[in-house]
Amino acid sequence: MHLLLHLIVIVLAFISHEHRAMAQYVPPYTSIVVPVNKHTDAAKPLYSVQIMTSYVNMQYSHANFLIDIDAPFIWHDCILQWNIYPGSCPNNTLCTSPVSCEEYQCTDVRTTYSYENPSCPPVTNSSTLPGWGDCTCPVNVADPVTGSCGEALLNYDEFTVNTSIGKNVFTGLYGAYPNAACAPPSSFESFPANVTGVMALSSSPYALPAYLFQPLKKTLALCLPSKSSMPGVLFFGSGPYFLLPNSSVDVRSYLSYTTLLKHPDSFGYFIGINAIVIKQKSIGIPGNFSTKLSTLDPYTILRTDIYNRVLQIFSRYTVGIPKVSPIAPFGLCFRISTTTHAGFKFPDIDFNLNDGKKWTISMANSMKQITKDVTCLAFVDGGSTAEPAIVIGTYQYENNFLEFDLENSIFGFSSSLLLKQTSCSNFNFTLTDGN
Structure with a gap:
């Protein structure tokens, strides 16, 4: 009995030490940082952020997402696969894992956090993917350029961004794992060239800020450039923020x-x-x-x-x-x-x-x-x-x-x-x- 109590005390002490160590850990960054680009080749001027979306052949692939501080969730050009393993994804394509229609995220997004667009038809659970045969989760999306309605499939995504203390960009990276949605390439025909997604930065629990956790303070800082040739900047975190000179x-x-x-x-x-x-x-x-x-x-x-x-x-x-x-x-x-x-x-x-x-x-x-x-x-x-x-x-x-x-x-x-x-x-x- 005494031996058991002794072991319990040791385990509790170890857990307490680990918690103190985690609490005392101060990361070398205060925010994440991404460039902001201005686009003038669509029906109206628009702005995008560049995000790292996948790690292939020892390097990250990048994608540009329109900045939308009103959108309920992120959506972009990607495809779903039930089983993602090396070599299974087509070349130059981003593959992600689907959310099943039976999971709570599907019902939650559809009923509470969907795009409000009267032209959107009701979605159904009829869509399936090869493999397990489970139903996927179609959700409505709205084209921010034309206002037209489209359909995407809810997924489990992974984005990577650089970190900073507000003065420059660190090689250290930060990963975010949002529920986003995959839409076909045709959904982005009205977008500026090389922009293949919408980055939701709203107050929705399915927008990117909801997936950025400690040690980042939930503060979004946005600085839009006036020229296409020179990027602006977006921060997420506690600051400080510095601009030259x-x-x-x-x-x-x-x-x-x-x-x-x-x-x-x-x-x-x-x-x-x-x-x-x-x-x-x-x-x-x-x-x-x-x-x-x-x-x-x-x-x-x-x-x-x-x-x-x-x-x-x-x-x-x-x-x-x-x-x-x-x-x-x-x-x-x-x-x-x-x-x-x-x-x-x-x-x-x-x-x-x-x-x-x-x-x-x-x-x-x-x-x-x-x-x-x-x-x-x-x-x-x-x-x-x-x-x-x-x-x-x-x-x-x-x-x-x-x-x-x-x-x-x-x-x-x-x-x-x-x-x-x-x-x-x-x-x-x-x-x-x-x-």
């Missing part, structure tokens, strides 16, 4: 914060805007509306009554700049050549937030050069019944540093980094060993 300045010092709001019909992110201000002239936002943050809409969308007031006041304060006929989708354009652009000053547009903070949209994010002689106010009319009344689009994010703190439900924003003599394309992607 001020490599000793944590970008978080530039941020103001406001509350992230929830919307009952969306997994996306919302903030409260109570007024739009141009040159001290305030446009009140009537009602208790929340503003949606979008990574798929290229320009900020305003409900018609708000949009008309913005155009009216903006026109009043740009009376000295020659106007030209509007170029769709914009409603207010000016004759201003690229060579004389610096000689004109357009007013800032401030989003006044519910908690007293102010997000300033400077000229770099409010004016879009359309031709060498014409620039337009980069806001669009969403119609008289638009809901939400305001959707902030990606042109307004470019070279702004955005932080989604999902643990504390707060949103950080920098306004234009160009005013700080840096940009989203100034992260140092040089690979180091982290020592």
Whole structure:
């Protein structure tokens, strides 16, 4: 009996020691980091992240996923196999393991975390794969470019990303194992070239943030580039974050914060805007509306009554700049050549937030050069019944540093980094060993 008690004490001591060792372990990284690319070869500007998806012939394969902060789950170009063994997957193809229709993830995704699209037909369990013969789990997906409905098969996936302490990229890797979905190659015909997936970064439990665990803090930081030739950066973790040339300045010092709001019909992110201000002239936002943050809409969308007031006041304060006929989708354009652009000053547009903070949209994010002689106010009319009344689009994010703190439900924003003599394309992607 005494021997048994002695053994129990030894085992418990060993377990306690292991737990203390795990608790004391401090990893050499504070975040994961991936490049963000801008694409202009689709129907609208879009942005992608590059993820490592499989390890073949002693090296990782990479795939580009559109960034979607509203999507309920990840989906991409891959195929399912019940039994994956070396050599069983076709060349240049990503193979993953299927989720059975009998598993709880299948029912959960279909009933609670699916794409809401009225054009999608009901899914069934009729699909099977060679091998075991078990039923797979078809789920609906929505093309973010065309809005059309498609079908994918839920899977067990594996993604790999680099780690960082916010200054550069480590050779050390981090693995994530989400339930994603496989769609056929034809599903991505409307996507930009070499983009074959949608990366869900929403609040859904099937989006990527839900699969990123300790020691990473549940904070997503996004910095969209303004040029296709130079990548921006996405972090997930506690920070700090650094951009050249001020490599000793944590970008978080530039941020103001406001509350992230929830919307009952969306997994996306919302903030409260109570007024739009141009040159001290305030446009009140009537009602208790929340503003949606979008990574798929290229320009900020305003409900018609708000949009008309913005155009009216903006026109009043740009009376000295020659106007030209509007170029769709914009409603207010000016004759201003690229060579004389610096000689004109357009007013800032401030989003006044519910908690007293102010997000300033400077000229770099409010004016879009359309031709060498014409620039337009980069806001669009969403119609008289638009809901939400305001959707902030990606042109307004470019070279702004955005932080989604999902643990504390707060949103950080920098306004234009160009005013700080840096940009989203100034992260140092040089690979180091982290020592």
